[in-house]
Amino acid sequence: GEILSYLPMAWVGDHLFSYAQSIVTGYTVNCPESSETVMTDMREIGPTYYFAPPSVFENLLTQVTIRMEDASKLKKWLYKTFMAVAQKAGLDIIDGRAVSIKNRILYFLGNIFIYAPLRNNLGMSRIKVAYTGGAAIGPDLYRFYRSIGINLKQLYGQTETLAYVCKQPNGAARLDSVGTPMP
Numbered sequence: 001g002e003i004l005s006y007l008p009m010a011w012v013g014d015h016l017f018s019y020a021q022s023i024v025t026g027y028t029v030n031c032p033e034s035s036e037t038v039m040t041d042m043r044e045i046g047p048t049y050y051f052a053p054p055s056v057f058e059n060l061l062t063q064v065t066i067r068m069e070d071a072s073k074l075k076k077w078l079y080k081t082f083m084a085v086a087q088k089a090g091l092d093i094i095d096g097r098a099v100s101i102k103n104r105i106l107y108f109l110g111n112i113f114i115y116a117p118l119r120n121n122l123g124m125s126r127i128k129v130a131y132t133g134g135a136a137i138g139p140d141l142y143r144f145y146r147s148i149g150i151n152l153k154q155l156y157g158q159t160e161t162l163a164y165v166c167k168q169p170n171g172a173a174r175l176d177s178v179g180t181p182m183p
Contacts (some may be wrong), residue, residue, distance in 0.1 A: 001027035001048035001128070006038050017051040017131075042123030050130040054137045057152070060122055061144055082110030083147075090115075090147030095171055115148040124150055131155050131167075133178075142175045154178045 005018035022029045027049065032041040068079050089103035099107070119125045130145070133155035145152040153168040156178035168179035 001025065002045055002126075003027055003029055003049045004032060004038070004042050004045055004047045004123075005029050006032050006035075006041075007051070013051070013133075021049075039123060043120070046123065046126040048126050048128045050124065050127055052130070052132060053134040054132050054141065055135075057132055057137065057141055057145065061141060064118065064122075078113050082106075082114040085110045086115065086147035087143060090149065091143065094146050094149060094151060095173070111149065118148055119150060127151070129153065133157060137175075139175050146173070 003018060003022065005014065007014035007018065018029055021027075030041070030045045030047070032038045068076060071079070085103065085106045089099045089107045092099045093104070093107060116125070119127070124130065127150055130150055130152045131154070132152060137152075137154060142152065142154075151170070151173075153173045154177075155168075156166040166178045166181050168174070168177065172179070
């Protein structure tokens with residue numbers, strides 16, 4: 001696995017999410033060339049694990065929204081059509097729940113035309129899990145990322161607790177919870 005270490009180095013969370021976990025799991029830690037190239041570096045590296053505060057996820061979604069406003073009519077139609085499919089079936093698919101064959105086929109097509117290119121553009125084409133913490137995320141943000149196939153989960157913690165004390169396990173991520181306490 002790989003991670004892009006872009007958080008402030010003085011913050012304990014960066015030590016935990018970037019360095020300590022890489023020692024335990026053996027994934028590669030990559031550093032951006034500069035603060036201006038973080039998104040370019042993220043697309044180039046394609047990290048498999050990602051942590052960001054909600055504001056980063058909000059800014060990325062805002063960029064997507066702005067780009068879609070300037071897109072061609074065909075791209076707007078594809079985006080609107082397949083995002084409706086993602087909202088309907090994406091959360092169930094990522095959580096391993098039953099989905100009709102029709103919605104699975106539509107989601108598969110949406111992945112080809114919209115979700116996979118969008119994840120790639122966001123630098124999240126290889127993400128296996130993405131975490132956010134520091135503030136609660138809104139329902140639209142949560143649904144957007146999870147519905148396009150990004151396994152976004154919330155953490156709860158403080159610097160004094162070495163970053164987090166609660167985490168959402170696979171298959172149990174919910175908007176209204178920060179997960180279960182860590183042992």
